[in-house]
Amino acid sequence: xxxxxxxxxxxxRLEEVVGxxxxxxxxxxxxxxxxxxxxxxxxxxxxxxxPATAEExxxxxxxxNELGVPxxxxxxxxNLSAGTVPHRGGIVLVLTRMNKVKExxxxxxxxxxxxxxxxxxxxxxxxxxxxxxxPDPGSQSTATIGGNVAECAGGLRALKYGVxxxxxxxxxxxxxxxxxxxxxxxxxxxxAGYDLRRLLCGSEGTLAVMTELTLRLxxxxxxxxxxxxxxxxxxxAARAVSRVLASxxxxxxxxxxxxxxxxAVEDYAQIGLDTSAGALLIFGQDGNPAVIERDLERIAQAxxxxxxxxxxIAESPEAASExxxxxxxxxxxxxxxxxxxxxxxxxxxxxRIAEMVDFIQEVAERHHLKIGTFGHAGDGNLHPTAVLxxxxxxxxxxxxxxxxxxxxxAIELDGTITGEHGIGIPKLRYLExxxxxxxxxxxxxxxxxxxxxxxxxxxxxxx
Amino acid sequence: xxxxxxxxxxxEARGVFTPELLDRxxxxxxxxxxxxxxxxxxxxxxxxxxxxxxxxALETGVLPDDDPTISEEASFCLGCRACxxxxxxxxxxxxxxxEWRDHVWNGRRRPFKVRPLLWAVDSPRRVRSMGIVRRHxxxxxxxxxxxxxxxxxxxxxxxxxxxxxxxxxxxxLAAPSAQGCCGALHAHNGELARGKHLAKELGEALPGTIVxxxxxxxxxxxxxxGPDRVKExxxxxxxxxxxxxxxPADGRPRxxxxxxxHLRNGLGVWREPRELIARVGKYVELPSAAxxxxxxxxYAIVRPKDSARVLDQHLDEIAAADLDVIAVVNAGCYRQLxxxxxxxxxxxxxxxxxxxxxxxx
Numbered sequence: 001x002x003x004x005x006x007x008x009x010x011x012x013r014l015e016e017v018v019g020x021x022x023x024x025x026x027x028x029x030x031x032x033x034x035x036x037x038x039x040x041x042x043x044x045x046x047x048x049x050x051p052a053t054a055e056e057x058x059x060x061x062x063x064x065n066e067l068g069v070p071x072x073x074x075x076x077x078x079n080l081s082a083g084t085v086p087h088r089g090g091i092v093l094v095l096t097r098m099n100k101v102k103e104x105x106x107x108x109x110x111x112x113x114x115x116x117x118x119x120x121x122x123x124x125x126x127x128x129x130x131x132x133x134x135p136d137p138g139s140q141s142t143a144t145i146g147g148n149v150a151e152c153a154g155g156l157r158a159l160k161y162g163v164x165x166x167x168x169x170x171x172x173x174x175x176x177x178x179x180x181x182x183x184x185x186x187x188x189x190x191x192a193g194y195d196l197r198r199l200l201c202g203s204e205g206t207l208a209v210m211t212e213l214t215l216r217l218x219x220x221x222x223x224x225x226x227x228x229x230x231x232x233x234x235x236x237a238a239r240a241v242s243r244v245l246a247s248x249x250x251x252x253x254x255x256x257x258x259x260x261x262x263x264a265v266e267d268y269a270q271i272g273l274d275t276s277a278g279a280l281l282i283f284g285q286d287g288n289p290a291v292i293e294r295d296l297e298r299i300a301q302a303x304x305x306x307x308x309x310x311x312x313i314a315e316s317p318e319a320a321s322e323x324x325x326x327x328x329x330x331x332x333x334x335x336x337x338x339x340x341x342x343x344x345x346x347x348x349x350x351x352r353i354a355e356m357v358d359f360i361q362e363v364a365e366r367h368h369l370k371i372g373t374f375g376h377a378g379d380g381n382l383h384p385t386a387v388l389x390x391x392x393x394x395x396x397x398x399x400x401x402x403x404x405x406x407x408x409x410a411i412e413l414d415g416t417i418t419g420e421h422g423i424g425i426p427k428l429r430y431l432e433x434x435x436x437x438x439x440x441x442x443x444x445x446x447x448x449x450x451x452x453x454x455x456x457x458x459x460x461x462x463x
Numbered sequence: 464x465x466x467x468x469x470x471x472x473x474x475e476a477r478g479v480f481t482p483e484l485l486d487r488x489x490x491x492x493x494x495x496x497x498x499x500x501x502x503x504x505x506x507x508x509x510x511x512x513x514x515x516x517x518x519x520a521l522e523t524g525v526l527p528d529d530d531p532t533i534s535e536e537a538s539f540c541l542g543c544r545a546c547x548x549x550x551x552x553x554x555x556x557x558x559x560x561x562e563w564r565d566h567v568w569n570g571r572r573r574p575f576k577v578r579p580l581l582w583a584v585d586s587p588r589r590v591r592s593m594g595i596v597r598r599h600x601x602x603x604x605x606x607x608x609x610x611x612x613x614x615x616x617x618x619x620x621x622x623x624x625x626x627x628x629x630x631x632x633x634x635x636l637a638a639p640s641a642q643g644c645c646g647a648l649h650a651h652n653g654e655l656a657r658g659k660h661l662a663k664e665l666g667e668a669l670p671g672t673i674v675x676x677x678x679x680x681x682x683x684x685x686x687x688x689g690p691d692r693v694k695e696x697x698x699x700x701x702x703x704x705x706x707x708x709x710x711p712a713d714g715r716p717r718x719x720x721x722x723x724x725h726l727r728n729g730l731g732v733w734r735e736p737r738e739l740i741a742r743v744g745k746y747v748e749l750p751s752a753a754x755x756x757x758x759x760x761x762y763a764i765v766r767p768k769d770s771a772r773v774l775d776q777h778l779d780e781i782a783a784a785d786l787d788v789i790a791v792v793n794a795g796c797y798r799q800l801x802x803x804x805x806x807x808x809x810x811x812x813x814x815x816x817x818x819x820x821x822x823x824x
Binding site for chain 1: 483486487489490491492493495496505506507508510512513516517520525526530531532533535536549551552553
């Protein structure tokens with residue numbers, strides 16, 4: 001919480017910028033903006049503001065910069081790394097009033113929108129014109145596109161289509177000192193200057209506040225198809241994935257569940273999963289129906305070659321929906337086991353997935369924890385999910401110790417401590433181990449160039 | 464600002480809420496887009512996740528009972544439970560809301576306008592006398608049968624034709640008038656124990672299966688007496704008749720439906736009324752059919768302005784679709800839509816599903 005003297009009069013000055021009805025300082029409201037979707041991390045802001053325009057955002061930032069008050073930009077608050085938790089107090093800057101899709105152009109394959117548009121709304125607006133916005137993080141129905149760009153969100157289609165950064169053509173952003181800049185635009189080719197739009201993508205609200213986004217769209221695929229395969233062991237599934245990719249097939253979906261997840265999903269959803277299996281692989285392809293049929297057949301073949309105990313290709317959309325249900329139910333099923341769910345996203349090269357998941361299980365057993373792992377087999381993005389009993393006082397400490405080991409191992413395997421959730425608060429202490437001291441210093445210099453007084457999301461990336 | 468909302472040590476729980484219910488929320492925020500009051504305001508505080516964070520703050524003593532935001536949000540919530548079907552963690556928000564209001568609305572803090580409503584339906588005798596001058600289906604001399612029609616409290620006064628038409632469609636329904644209110648109004652307005660007691664009393668007055676023509680009553684009764692004993696009218700009728708292939712005739716009326724929130728979100732019943740409507744008209748799914756109309760039990764009386772704001776979208780859609788009829792399956796929605804349609808001078812008729820089906824028989 002910022003110094004009381006500075007805060008006296010803060011509300012009045014914020015009201016001058018955005019209007020009285022768009023500032024909240026009641027303790028109840030502050031409580032509800034003290035967290036996001038990250039467990040255990042919280043911090044009370046001093047005020048919450050809801051600007052409607054880039055000019056209002058600039059006004060808030062100029063004021064905060066003058067007073068030295070932290071500003072935490074926020075969309076819908078679905079962050080999983082406490083990136084929108086105001087742990088140093090200050091102002092939470094909520095961008096959900098800036099929620100207009102300004103343009104969807106099927107001739108230019110671009111979308112222009114404000115940051116507070118929900119990602120699913122954008123995808124639907126694109127779909128209405130026969131276009132696809134590929135990044136589909138699990139939270140897309142709630143999360144805003146501004147937040148997805150700021151975190152460089154991934155999703156289930158990343159292997160084939162890439163992640164959010166691959167679709168950001170241009171941004172309008174407000175600097176911490178109040179200037180409004182534009183980087184990039186509607187062009188596919190544009191190398192004038194440093195690529196600031198890419199730098200802002202994944203900057204976690206620490207460099208600037210994005211107020212308009214120009215995004216690349218692609219033609220929507222005609223159709224999609226899915227299948228599933230059980231393996232005695234995750235290592236078999238991982239080999240199957242390598243074989244699929246080597247065979248010239250780039251699937252849109254390659255998701256896996258480990259043994260713990262299969263058991264949890266079956267207990268919860270009772271959809272007839274084979275709980276004796278060591279791994280479940282869910283695969284899918286989109287595009288032309290003939291290509292889908294050919295690719296699914298090849299994937300099934302690769303799975304069989306690598307020892308799959310059973311392989312099934314969904315013959316109808318209903319059957320496909322059943323296949324996908326197992327993956328959709330993974331997090332709900334795990335989260336219902338215990339009151340506290342810690343979801344991480346350590347990522348390794350896909351050839352190391354089996355090794356990593358075995359290590360996670362070994363760590364879980366050693367620390368007396370229940371950790372289920374599911375994730376994106378195609379891109380090595382794992383979601384080890386620890387479920388804890390809040391009454392078990394030592395459990396959180398044991399989970400932290402376990403994740404210390406898991407992150408260290410991910411780095412050893414040429415992986416990363418975070419594939420798509422971001423550094424935020426809990427993973428900042430691991431970052432130097434991955435990037436090294438020199439790069440950390442460079443990050444801080446970049447941060448200082450954008451935000452000389454350190455008001456934007458302080459105590460996180462670049463700190 | 465001196466209130467610490469990040470206490471060093473987690474304070475003792477006060478016991479306002481059932482811990483397992485409150486623990487279940489993983490704060491993912493998937494409920495936000497489903498919430499009508501979040502849609503109106505865009506403010507986290509007025510979303511299900513925000514309200515659960517307020518409940519947690521109340522439970523741990525971070526916020527006091529008389530905190531103005533707590534009071535406002537306990538009342539601003541429609542209680543529509545649209546957050547429940549979209550929740551991946553299975554949070555039973557409706558139960559949490561009942562416990563919340565039970566705590567914060569006890570005694571003096573209950574909204575003034577709710578008190579006479581609760582008083583009126585608090586005793587079965589009073590409920591019976593309310594309906595005495597209206598021609599509902601209830602018969603004083605009739606004994607309960609294997610399947611009994613619930614007459615409702617306000618429904619028997621405001622819409623007595625609903626129970627008459629339900630009986631016309633299903634003569635096997637017994638309708639003794641010696642039955643009180645189901646207690647939903649109490650449960651939703653801070654008298655949880657009384658609400659459950661009234662439901663049990665009704666269960667004793669009507670042994671066997673109870674069929675309710677209001678989704679809200681059916682959901683509350685099913686919550687107390689169990690879903691095997693309690694069926695909502697469309698659910699029961701559809702199960703009785705099965706899917707029937709009504710031959711579609713040209714020029715049939717265009718009919719929309721307003722889902723009953725607790726019927727849909729609490730009991731998972733939404734397909735049945737649509738199937739039944741399709742037998743007598745051309746069913747038109749309105750974009751907001753599944754969204755609360757703002758009637759929300761006593762909400763329209765307690766918060767008329769917010770209730771009207773929630774209703775506006777529905778009226779826009781009814782007008783745009785140029786419906787002949789909008790069908791309802793709950794007394795509160797009936798009143799809400801009737802008033803809205805009248806205010807806007809729309810040509811659309813508001814009709815309960817039982818009336819619609821009986822009229823076409």
